[in-house]
Amino acid sequence: MKILDGKKTYLDIKEKIKNKLSNKNVSIGLSVLLVGDDPASEIYVNMKKNACRDVGINSEIVRLSSEVSESEVLEKIDSLNKDDKIHGILVQLPLPKHINEAKILQAVSHKKDVDGFHPYNVGDLVIGEDGFVPATPLGVIELLKAYDIEIKSKDVAIIGASNIVGKPLFSLFLNEGATVSICHKRTKDISHYTKYADIVCVGVGLPNLIKADMVKDGAIIIDIGINKVDKKIVGDVDFEGVSKKASYITPVPGGVGPMTIAMLLENTIKAFNLIEGELID
Numbered sequence: 001m002k003i004l005d006g007k008k009t010y011l012d013i014k015e016k017i018k019n020k021l022s023n024k025n026v027s028i029g030l031s032v033l034l035v036g037d038d039p040a041s042e043i044y045v046n047m048k049k050n051a052c053r054d055v056g057i058n059s060e061i062v063r064l065s066s067e068v069s070e071s072e073v074l075e076k077i078d079s080l081n082k083d084d085k086i087h088g089i090l091v092q093l094p095l096p097k098h099i100n101e102a103k104i105l106q107a108v109s110h111k112k113d114v115d116g117f118h119p120y121n122v123g124d125l126v127i128g129e130d131g132f133v134p135a136t137p138l139g140v141i142e143l144l145k146a147y148d149i150e151i152k153s154k155d156v157a158i159i160g161a162s163n164i165v166g167k168p169l170f171s172l173f174l175n176e177g178a179t180v181s182i183c184h185k186r187t188k189d190i191s192h193y194t195k196y197a198d199i200v201c202v203g204v205g206l207p208n209l210i211k212a213d214m215v216k217d218g219a220i221i222i223d224i225g226i227n228k229v230d231k232k233i234v235g236d237v238d239f240e241g242v243s244k245k246a247s248y249i250t251p252v253p254g255g256v257g258p259m260t261i262a263m264l265l266e267n268t269i270k271a272f273n274l275i276e277g278e279l280i281d
């Protein structure tokens with residue numbers, strides 16, 4: 001069994017980006033919109049900000065109160081869309097209940113949409129055109145590629161069908177030539193899909209959902225879950241049991257999480273290139 005070390009891969013990517021940017025006299029701007037005071041979101045946006053600082057991307061966290069109106073958020077997005085210093089815009093989710101998430105995500109210019117949540121980018125991914133791809137699923141694919149794991153013709157089972165992770169991951173695997181099943185809340189028996197899969201990806205927020213008897217020998221296991229159990233961060237996979245059967249497995253923490261941050265940095269450079277011309281290769 002080998003560990004898919006997302007932390008190490010993240011550090012390698014970060015180093016490469018840092019070196020690339022150090023030779024260029026460019027000013028790249030990322031704006032992260034944080035609405036309300038969700039404690040997990042607070043941690044995530046700070047991780048994003050620190051990663052930007054490490055590589056030389058200018059990032060700002062725009063904080064809006066949980067009571068802000070939808071139109072005030074839309075106004076802020078409009079001004080960021082028009083701001084020449086800002087190349088990437090990210091709205092941290094979840095948003096407070098009174099704000100229509102779809103409306104907010106559609107307001108972000110698709111050219112600055114480093115999260116890949118705008119319907120134009122969702123559509124580009126589905127039809128296999130170049131666009132912004134959400135950072136977490138992109139991180140999964142890049143982690144597999146970093147370990148030279150072939151995706152083409154593999155049977156993949158994805159557990160979790162969210163717009164942020166499961167659905168874009170489905171398209172990414174399909175575009176890479178895999179055969180993909182996607183399971184969700186209403187799936188009768190997820191083990192029916194996981195048992196035969198070469199690659200199992202799970203991200204639903206249920207600790208120990210995937211157990212050893214649900215995967216085949218030699219399976220590749222990607223754990224996208226983040227749960228707090230007894231003050232410890234764990235994923236959705238029973239790591240102890242499943243790692244005995246897996247050929248590769250991601251740890252939590254230190255697997256997919258850091259890859260998400262790495263892909264945000266890559267997407268921000270992509271946004272810069274899209275807006276300013278291909279200045280960074």
Ligand code: GUN
Binds near residue numbers: 260
């Ligand atoms: N909330 C949970 N995951 C994500 C993500 O990848 N991007 C944003 N913007 N919010 C999130």
